[in-house]
Amino acid sequence: MVEICQADLPIRPWEDDRLKRLPGLQPITPGEWLVQDDAYTAQMAHRVALIKNRPDIVHKLSEAARPAAGELLDLVLRELVASTGFVVGDRTVTCPDGRVVQIDHTAPLLTCGQLVQEDLVVMQKQGDEHVLTAAILCFPASWSLDEKYMKPLVRIHKPVADYTPDIAKRVQRLFDGIQVERPMWRANCLTYDDPELHQPRREDDRRQTSQNGPKWIRVERQGMRRLPMTDAVIFSIHTYVVRRPEGDS
Numbered sequence: 001m002v003e004i005c006q007a008d009l010p011i012r013p014w015e016d017d018r019l020k021r022l023p024g025l026q027p028i029t030p031g032e033w034l035v036q037d038d039a040y041t042a043q044m045a046h047r048v049a050l051i052k053n054r055p056d057i058v059h060k061l062s063e064a065a066r067p068a069a070g071e072l073l074d075l076v077l078r079e080l081v082a083s084t085g086f087v088v089g090d091r092t093v094t095c096p097d098g099r100v101v102q103i104d105h106t107a108p109l110l111t112c113g114q115l116v117q118e119d120l121v122v123m124q125k126q127g128d129e130h131v132l133t134a135a136i137l138c139f140p141a142s143w144s145l146d147e148k149y150m151k152p153l154v155r156i157h158k159p160v161a162d163y164t165p166d167i168a169k170r171v172q173r174l175f176d177g178i179q180v181e182r183p184m185w186r187a188n189c190l191t192y193d194d195p196e197l198h199q200p201r202r203e204d205d206r207r208q209t210s211q212n213g214p215k216w217i218r219v220e221r222q223g224m225r226r227l228p229m230t231d232a233v234i235f236s237i238h239t240y241v242v243r244r245p246e247g248d249s
Contacts, residue, residue, distance in 0.1 A: 003195045004042040005241050011219050013187040023174060028183040033223055034079050034116050035238050041097040043117050043197065043239075047138045048099075050198060051113050057200065058138045060149045061109055065122045065134035068232035073108035075227065076116060086115075109136040118223070121235040123175065129153050130175045130233060139197040139239045141190055141218060142207050175224070175233050183225030190218045195241050215244040 013019040018026060050058050061069055077093070080086040085096030093101045093115055101114045112120055113136035122134035129152035137145045148156045153171055178184065192199070195216045201207060223236035 001194050001196045002042075002046055004039055004046060004197060005195055005216070005243065006037055006039045007242075009217065009219055009240055009242050010037070011187045011221055011240065013189050013219065016187075019187050023170075024186045025174075025184045026186065028185050028223060028225070031079075031082060033183055033225065033236070034076065034083065034118055035221065036083065036085065036096060036117065037240070039240075040117060043139075044095070044097055044099070044114070046197060047117075048114055050138045051110060051136075055110070056146075058145065059110055059113070059136050060145055061134045062150065065124060065232070066108075068122050068124065068227055068230040069108040069134050070105060071227045071229050071232075072120060072122065072234055073103075073105065073112055076112050076120075077103070080115065109134060112136055113138060117238055119237040119239075121237070123153075123233045123235055125176075125231070126152070129172060132156060133232075137237075139237070140200050141220060141239070142199050142201040144200045144202045147202055178224050178226045178233050180226045180228045183223060185221055185223045187222065188220050190220075191244065192216045192218055192241075195243075197239060197241065217242050217244050 011019070013024070018024060077088055080093065081088045087094040091103055093103060095101060095115060099114075101111065104111050109120065109122075119137045119139055120135065121132060121137065123130040124133045125131075131150060131152050132148050133150065135145055135149070153175070193215065219240045221238040221240070223234070223238075225234050225236075226232070227234060
């Protein structure tokens with residue numbers, strides 16, 4: 001277990017009326033899709049280690065998704081050109097923590113995963129639903145990329161009790177409605193007994209919570225944006241973890 005926490009939460013969805021009302025979508029202003037915070041160095045060290053030691057667990061890329069993944073890498077690089085602390089060259093990127101990352105267009109998601117804190121999931125429309133066709137997912141919150149890979153939205157949300165057919169239709173309409181120039185974000189909140197960011201869990205492996213000991217609050221800032229060339233929707237996840245204050249219920 002690695003304890004990597006931010007100093008505080010910039011997003012508190014249980015207190016923000018804009019985020020409490022489902023689906024709680026908010027517009028992403030230019031330059032605010034990818035976020036660097038005070039946990040960048042520690043989170044990136046953890047991500048790089050996972051990519052090196054568990055690549056089959058944190059990375060999936062279908063042949064159908066290769067053009068979208070390449071377009072995504074190009075978009076990430078353009079975003080980082082304007083981000084403080086990054087130096088983007090033709091072949092390498094120097095990151096705020098001093099690492100130099102090789103730009104590998106043959107492995108676009110693995111490259112992205114070494115540059116930004118966000119996990120990035122590629123969703124492509126197949127028939128009537130969006131399907132998870134690729135991802136770099138180092139910090140899952142109790143789900144397994146292997147189990148969700150190449151599955152549509154309804155199947156991805158199978159273990160969620162409140163994911164009714166009506167909600168499924170609404171979520172699909174949400175993905176259909178994402179516009180290229182109008183990316184959106186929302187947030188959720190979970191509590192965990194430990195602060196580990198890498199929490200893969202299969203559908204039949206229910207997460208147990210203890211009534212004793214320290215608790216951590218985990219907030220995900222979830223972005224959705226459409227790629228202009230391939231029309232894929234990118235679902236991004238920026239994870240914050242902080243200790244829950246003692247006595248806070």
